[in-house]
Amino acid sequence: MSKRKVKDAHLPVGECITKLQEILRERICCQKLPVKPEGVEAQHKHLLELLRRTAVHGESNSVLIVGPRGAGKTMLLKCVLRELLEEKEVQKNLLQVHLNGLLQTDDRIALKEITRQLHLENVVGDRVFGSFAENLVFLLEALKKGDRSSSRPVLFVLDEFDLFAHHKNQTLLYNLFDVSQSAQAPISVVGVTCRLDVLELLEKRVKSRFSHRQIHLQSGATFPQYQQRVGAQLSLPDDFPDLKFAQDWNASVKALSEDKSVEEILRRHFNNSKDFRSLHVLLMLCLSRVSVAKPAIKPADLQEASRLCLGDATANMLHGLSILELCLIIAMKHLSTIYDGEPFNLQMVHNEFKKFLKRSHSMYNFEQPVIMKAFEHLQQLELIRPVDGAASKTQREYQLMRLMLDHSQITEALQKYPQCPIDVKQWATSVF
Structure with a gap:
């Protein structure tokens, strides 16, 4: 009763709304792992067996989880780890290192992060190592148990794996795969990537040390x-x-x-x-x-x-430009129409802008250094970029550039630009 x-x-309605927001925000933002991932039972079993062999039997492995964004790669890995860590022996022994290609942009940063996650900062101290390999081997040696006979198993998870392939000489990947193949220490390397052609990015020496195991996921929604x-x-x-x-x-x-x-x-x-x-x-x-x-x-x-x-982020960026920067963009739009998409330089853009000022009898009057600064700002925002191979020795005014905006994006941005002068709008839509 x-x-x-x-x-x-x-x-009261206010309390109901507060409670509603609390429940739904938590549900949407903190997505809980399913008890068992659906539709990927075979992949789940395969990955669980691989990681268990490392965590329990000290067998080294390497594997790639490949699939489009949102296919459930991270969810699959988390479900496997959750199940694996329910075993006491695994819980006690297994160490985890999680790296992300977006954060660890070079091998030096990655090594620092490995040291931090393994809590070995004090062990490394001020030591100087001859090479990356020496440093990594030292870290793995430092994990050996008291009797120095066996090392604790380590799981390396490399998210955005394809970005690690762009590191100089692929040193991190080479050394991790080398350790996993040569059984110097029990480690498992799990790469997570969206790129189906990821193996083509690997150098021959790195590829030869990889086990070539791949777990593919499809976006089945x-x-x-x-x-x-x-x-x-x-x-x-x-x-x-x-x-x-x-x-x-x-x-x-x-x-x-x-x-x-x-x-x-x-x-x-x-x-x-x-x-x-x-x-x-x-x-x-x-x-x-x-x-x-x-x-x-x-x-x-x-x-x-x-x-x-679904808003166009690039077009939205135009709303924050100054009137001068917007005028330079319009001048570039006209130049690309006149010269059929050929590249332009600052001098050409300035000349086109001066024609507009003369025609509209505008009060705008900008000095050359101010225009140069506005042009450089557009380049920093990547709304324009230098033509590939454009000589850096060329004077800045004459460096060839390309406009990275579609004409429809410029037109749309002008319609939404706050208090855009009428003569500027008319110039943008004119055929001259």
């Missing part, structure tokens, strides 16, 4: 599953404090999922990326618009969130 009363309790995910992520649980509010909210979510305009928006997102993480970003933007005054998500909210998600 008391439980029923708790369920039928009516809370279908559009109906994608739609179901929306309902699953936004629905409130049965034990929500206010039953009436939860029923009304779940009914509004059901109506939202069945709306035709919402289906179109979701299909556009699905075609753009099947990754559920991008869908979670979309839902978080919708959720942020829910308030006491508007206690439900409407199709218009999804439309606005979609516009923000």
